[in-house]
Amino acid sequence: xxxxxxxxxxxxxxxxxxxxxxxxxxxxxxxxxxxxxxxxxxxxxxxxxxxxxxxxxxxxxxxxxxxxxxxxxxxxxxxxxxxxxxxxxxxxxxxxxxxxxxxxxxxxxxxxxxxxxxxxxxxxxxxxxxxxxxxxxxxxxxxxxxxxxxxxxxxxxxxxxxxxxxxxxxxxxxxxxxxxxxxxxxxxxxxxxxxxxxxxxxxxxxxxx
Numbered sequence: 120x121x122x123x124x125x126x127x128x129x130x131x132x133x134x135x136x137x138x139x140x141x142x143x144x145x146x147x148x149x150x151x152x153x154x155x156x157x158x159x160x161x162x163x164x165x166x167x168x169x170x171x172x173x174x175x176x177x178x179x180x181x182x183x184x185x186x187x188x189x190x191x192x193x194x195x196x197x198x199x200x201x202x203x204x205x206x207x208x209x210x211x212x213x214x215x216x217x218x219x220x221x222x223x224x225x226x227x228x229x230x231x232x233x234x235x236x237x238x239x240x241x242x243x244x245x246x247x248x249x250x251x252x253x254x255x256x257x258x259x260x261x262x263x264x265x266x267x268x269x270x271x272x273x274x275x276x277x278x279x280x281x282x283x284x285x286x287x288x289x290x291x292x293x294x295x296x297x298x299x300x301x302x303x304x305x306x307x308x309x310x311x312x313x314x315x316x317x318x319x320x321x322x323x324x325x326x327x328x
Contacts, residue, residue: 122165123162129158130155137317138313153185159324163324173215173218177323177326179208180212187202187204187208198300199249202255206260210259217269227269239254242297245301249301263289264286267285270283271283285321292319295312
């Protein structure tokens with residue numbers, strides 16, 4: 120419990136510094152952005168519990184998220200690589216979540232599909248240069264969101280609640296990022312994107328028993 124508290128404080132502090140540096144000190148941001156997810160990886164590596172398949176998959180998802188964070192530090196030249204990295208991360212997340220349940224509520228695909236189609240339609244032609252990677256990413260993150268919904272409706276335990284909250288926050292973060300990049304810049308965009316992103320990753324890490 121002590122280690123959990125210490126690492127949680129370090130994570131939150133690192134997340135705050137990362138968001139602050141994005142606005143105020145871009146040279147620090149290049150390093151600060153990579154610290155929060157690195158802390159979560161360290162936490163899961165030293166956590167005093169069994170290395171289950173779920174735990175290993177979450178660690179791999181966080182590792183590829185960290186790689187994606189690095190690529191997105193250079194959005195003008197490496198945005199597509201960032202998308203690919205996060206796609207792989209979501210595949211690991213989805214596999215972890217699906218592996219925890221035996222019941223599959225396929226009707227839950229409908230609200231996820233509805234949101235995805237509506238959002239892509241909203242982005243419109245602005246994603247023309249990134250159409251294929253954005254469509255593929257939307258598909259993969261939609262599967263992740265469905266798997267988190269499915270787990271919640273199948274088991275509805277604390278772990279599933281953390282996962283669902285994390286899944287919703289991740290989709291919210293990526294939606295805000297897409298709007299800010301492709302549609303229009305908006306006030307407090309970085310705070311919104313990074314704040315919800317770090318919260319999602321923390322919830323996913325905390326879902327590991």
